[in-house]
Amino acid sequence: MENMERMVEFDIGTPSFEEIAGLARMSIENMDTYTSTEYPELPWNTAVDEYNRRSNAPINEQEIKHLVPIELRSLNDGTPIVAIDVSILGLGETQCGTIYAIRGTVVSRKEERYRYSRLGPLPFHINIGENETIKERRATDHTILSIDTGRRNPTIICRRLLTVFETMLKRKVAKMYDNAVLLWDGALTIPSVEEEIRATNSLMEVARKRRNSIVGVSKKTCLFSLQGTRDPLQGYQKPCLIDIDSRIQRTQRFLLLGTVYVAKLASDGLLFRLDVDKELPEAERIAAVERMIGNDLTQDGYPETLRLAHIFSKFNATEVIGMHRFLDDNYGLRILEYPNIRRILFGPFAGNHSKEPDAIYAKPV
Amino acid sequence: MLSLYRIENGEVQIISCPPQGIRKGEYLSIEDTSTEKSLIIQVVEIDYANVPGILEDILRRSSIHKVNGEDYDPLEIKSYIELVKDAKVLRCKIRGALTRGEFTDDISWIPVRSRSRVVGIPDETLLKLINPSRLLPIQIGRTQKKVRVDIDAKAIDGSLNIISGKKGTGKSHLAKTILLGLIDQGGLCLVFDINGEYTKLDYKSSGERNRFQKKMKVLIPGRNFKVDLRYAGLGSILSIMRSVMDTPGTSTWEFRRIWNSLERRDAISIEEIFRSIDNINHEYVREALFRRFQSLVDTGFFCDDPKSNTAFEEIFAEMNMGGAVILNLKDLPSMIRKIVVEFVLSKLSQLLKRNIARAVFLFAEEAHLYLRDTYWEDIVTRMRHLGVFVTFVTNQPETIKQNVFRQSDNIFLFNFTNENDLKAISRASRIDGYTIESITRELPAHHCLMFGKVTRDLPLVVGIGRLDIQTQGETRFFFTPLETTPEGIVDKSTQNNYQTALQLK
Numbered sequence: 083m084e085n086m087e088r089m090v091e092f093d094i095g096t097p098s099f100e101e102i103a104g105l106a107r108m109s110i111e112n113m114d115t116y117t118s119t120e121y122p123e124l125p126w127n128t129a130v131d132e133y134n135r136r137s138n139a140p141i142n143e144q145e146i147k148h149l150v151p152i153e154l155r156s157l158n159d160g161t162p163i164v165a166i167d168v169s170i171l172g173l174g175e176t177q178c179g180t181i182y183a184i185r186g187t188v189v190s191r192k193e194e195r196y197r198y199s200r201l202g203p204l205p206f207h208i209n210i211g212e213n214e215t216i217k218e219r220r221a222t223d224h225t226i227l228s229i230d231t232g233r234r235n236p237t238i239i240c241r242r243l244l245t246v247f248e249t250m251l252k253r254k255v256a257k258m259y260d261n262a263v264l265l266w267d268g269a270l271t272i273p274s275v276e277e278e279i280r281a282t283n284s285l286m287e288v289a290r291k292r293r294n295s296i297v298g299v300s301k302k303t304c305l306f307s308l309q310g311t312r313d314p315l316q317g318y319q320k321p322c323l324i325d326i327d328s329r330i331q332r333t334q335r336f337l338l339l340g341t342v343y344v345a346k347l348a349s350d351g352l353l354f355r356l357d358v359d360k361e362l363p364e365a366e367r368i369a370a371v372e373r374m375i376g377n378d379l380t381q382d383g384y385p386e387t388l389r390l391a392h393i394f395s396k397f398n399a400t401e402v403i404g405m406h407r408f409l410d411d412n413y414g415l416r417i418l419e420y421p422n423i424r425r426i427l428f429g430p431f432a433g434n435h436s437k438e439p440d441a442i443y444a445k446p447v
Numbered sequence: 448m449l450s451l452y453r454i455e456n457g458e459v460q461i462i463s464c465p466p467q468g469i470r471k472g473e474y475l476s477i478e479d480t481s482t483e484k485s486l487i488i489q490v491v492e493i494d495y496a497n498v499p500g501i502l503e504d505i506l507r508r509s510s511i512h513k514v515n516g517e518d519y520d521p522l523e524i525k526s527y528i529e530l531v532k533d534a535k536v537l538r539c540k541i542r543g544a545l546t547r548g549e550f551t552d553d554i555s556w557i558p559v560r561s562r563s564r565v566v567g568i569p570d571e572t573l574l575k576l577i578n579p580s581r582l583l584p585i586q587i588g589r590t591q592k593k594v595r596v597d598i599d600a601k602a603i604d605g606s607l608n609i610i611s612g613k614k615g616t617g618k619s620h621l622a623k624t625i626l627l628g629l630i631d632q633g634g635l636c637l638v639f640d641i642n643g644e645y646t647k648l649d650y651k652s653s654g655e656r657n658r659f660q661k662k663m664k665v666l667i668p669g670r671n672f673k674v675d676l677r678y679a680g681l682g683s684i685l686s687i688m689r690s691v692m693d694t695p696g697t698s699t700w701e702f703r704r705i706w707n708s709l710e711r712r713d714a715i716s717i718e719e720i721f722r723s724i725d726n727i728n729h730e731y732v733r734e735a736l737f738r739r740f741q742s743l744v745d746t747g748f749f750c751d752d753p754k755s756n757t758a759f760e761e762i763f764a765e766m767n768m769g770g771a772v773i774l775n776l777k778d779l780p781s782m783i784r785k786i787v788v789e790f791v792l793s794k795l796s797q798l799l800k801r802n803i804a805r806a807v808f809l810f811a812e813e814a815h816l817y818l819r820d821t822y823w824e825d826i827v828t829r830m831r832h833l834g835v836f837v838t839f840v841t842n843q844p845e846t847i848k849q850n851v852f853r854q855s856d857n858i859f860l861f862n863f864t865n866e867n868d869l870k871a872i873s874r875a876s877r878i879d880g881y882t883i884e885s886i887t888r889e890l891p892a893h894h895c896l897m898f899g900k901v902t903r904d905l906p907l908v909v910g911i912g913r914l915d916i917q918t919q920g921e922t923r924f925f926f927t928p929l930e931t932t933p934e935g936i937v938d939k940s941t942q943n944n945y946q947t948a949l950q951l952k
């Protein structure tokens with residue numbers, strides 16, 4: 083938490099990677115100095131969460147069928163396609179918090195070649211505090227007592243950490259490219275935290291200024307359920323899009339930075355949800371998708387750059403063990419209870435967004 | 448760091464992470480920190496640790512191998528991850544235990560994982576365990592970590608030894624090393640030298656004589672090695688006729704009669720024997736004996752002139768400070784080889800029975816080429832009691848009878864790659880087949896795995912030292928490296944400029 087505080091002190095959109103790395107190092111080095119006095123409750127807008135969680139389709143499937151798909155061309159014009167993905171994983175609990183590792187990768191395709199830049203892994207220690215010593219201190223220290231940190235969902239802190247990191251990466255990329263298509267993982271939603279909103283807005287501005295088109299790609303969409311329904315784009319041999327933006331409820335649309343499409347990018351490919359920067363004129367939004375198809379596509383219709391970015395970012399078991407050794411060798415953090423690596427990686431929070439670490443760390447006295 | 452991972456079916460698994468460059472054959476000890484006990488284990492196989500996620504990682508990489516890029520890893524965590532990927536599992540066999548510094552076979556206890564410490568055993572410590580007395584050292588080489596290895600001549604004394612390995616791996620070289628070591632310790636040796644490669648052991652590679660000058664006697668059957676019929680004696684000749692020449696019973700009986708009657712008249716000579724054979728009435732017997740005795744005489748090995756006789760007693764007497772008789776069997780027809788060996792072995796038995804010599808170390812190269820089947824049994828039993836201690840050297844382990852293998856005291860194994868050879872050895876040895884197969888398969892040239900009395904049954908990998916002797920007759924190649932020197936072209940295979948091992952003494 084203490085470090086989260088420090089992190090919040092940065093303008094969320096501007097920390098450099100060096101600063102983040104420094105912060106990571108510091109967060110671990112200072113983990114046993116429990117000095118934080120303030121725990122401001124993060125203003126978490128539950129609306130977005132709620133929105134993402136709803137599995138009942140907010141869109142009427144019947145309606146989709148009546149929408150006319152837009153046929154897409156494949157525009158192979160050499161536009162750079164740049165995908166960004168980040169990953170976070172709980173490495174273990176300490177006496178007063180949790181250690182998370184984050185990693186992010188940028189994969190670009192330019193002149194028919196793929197390149198990656200990978201940042202991390204960076205382990206962070208986040209003080210959360212739920213153990214006896216902290217409770218005792220809480221009893222004597224009023225400032226701490228005033229906030230019930232123990233019951234706060236660590237998911238939120240994790241997500242904040244990840245957002246800061248991801249925003250930093252996205253910003254770097256947006257500044258580096260002109261006339262590129264930038265692929266982000268997931269929907270383009272408005273963040274819930276004040277600073278994050280500001281950061282995201284400025285990030286979008288930077289991208290737009292350099293004529294970069296932002297496309298959010300969601301592997302799974304909960305906008306509508308396809309179960310039991312026929313693929314609305316069945317029968318279409320060419321890649322196509324359906325603009326479903328108008329069918330999204332007004333309250334929800336308000337939270338989006340993009341225009342929402344259902345897309346089938348290869349003839350026998352899967353359906354994806356694409357969010358394309360709302361501020362672009364429609365023709366440019368469609369052109370952005372066509373350039374993506376033309377310059378970076380796999381057979382199953384999922385952008386290769388983004389697939390690679392996922393692969394490069396995801397942690398595996400060897401890396402988890404390696405990071406445990408790193409923490410042991412450099413900070414004397416011994417694992418008290420051995421984690422079940424499988425659970426870390428494939429447990430309830432699988433997909434490398436585990437928020438529930440199994441390892442219990444202790445700093446030897 | 449080494450950590451005890453698990454013990455399963457007599458196999459101890461140690462995790463080495465980061466890997467420490469430990470090699471197969473090395474010894475480790477698992478020290479129980481709460482007692483003064485430790486288990487002595489030997490690494491017999493090294494595998495990658497089955498780290499979770501490795502497969503995933505490899506598959507992942509294989510799908511992205513064409514992607515270039517860079518990692519920004521400010522905390523340098525990557526090296527830690529690589530370490531984990533490289534972690535090794537050392538599969539070890541328990542070889543014994545130490546209780547307060549004393550070597551014991553009591554390995555009935557199991558170390559407690561949390562209280563145990565796994566450490567490498569320094570070669571010096573191991574060698575001290577193996578050969579504590581160092582009374583009669585024979586220097587044979589160095590461990591993988593280059594610590595000098597001496598074997599105790601006492602461990603060869605009274606023993607049956609086997610040196611095996613595939614062609615050209617250094618078997619004969621080791622046999623020579625041991626032979627010279629035994630001579631230095633005053634031992635009396637006899638070599639069945641099938642390739643004529645022991646004949647210049649008394650020369651340095653430079654061509655000068657060495658300290659074995661007066662201790663070597665090379666015998667070439669038919670040339671400087673002839674035996675008078677009377678010296679050979681009826682027994683030897685009969686057994687040669689019987690076993691080498693397949694003489695039928697009636698004929699041998701007749702020969703015995705002739706011999707005895709000539710002996711009574713003190714008239715034994717080749718001519719007289721022929722005359723007596725000629726007088727035999729029974730045509731079949733006459734023919735049979737004639738042909739055989741003719742062959743015997745044709746060998747040129749037997750004579751009836753006492754002055755030409757080679758008396759082993761006399762040679763042995765000259766070698767009372769140690770020495771070797773080299774029986775050069777090179778280029779001899781198989782039958783003559785067999786006759787000579789048969790004679791020598793029976794003579795040797797007689798001499799030992801009469802205490803002419805205390806004991807003889809016999810080195811037999813590729814013995815299946817000249818040793819008749821029944822002798823194998825004899826060598827490990829009767830002759831051994833008389834004091835013939837054999838070292839068999841062969842690249843065909845299956846030619847050594849199983850019971851000979853089983854009764855062997857010391858085994859020196861060089862590299863083997865042939866499955867059948869490995870099986871033949873594994874089946875018959877005192878250490879487990881897994882160890883043998885795993886280690887010998889990967890032994891580098893001139894390295895052997897030795898075990899038995901010489902190592903207190905702890906299998907040890909040794910790199911055999913060089914010898915400053917003239918060698919010849921070793922593995923011949925069609926393509927030998929040729930080197931141009933000022934004098935012209937020199938065939939390297941006949942030129943040996945090795946540093947002496949034994950001279951270091």
Ligand SMILES: Nc1ncnc2c1ncn2[C@@H]1O[C@H](COP(=O)(O)OP(=O)(O)OP(=O)(O)O)[C@@H](O)[C@H]1O
Binds near residue numbers: 612613621911912
């Ligand atoms: N320890 C050693 N150091 C240096 N050279 C060696 C060593 N051992 C053997 N050599 C050399 O290697 C060659 C082969 O050795 P050697 O004749 O002893 O092999 P071998 O196993 O007896 O072969 P074969 O199966 O033909 O009898 C020879 O030239 C020998 O001098």
Ligand SMILES: [Mg+2]
Binds near residue numbers: 618619620921922
């Ligand atoms: Mg040889």
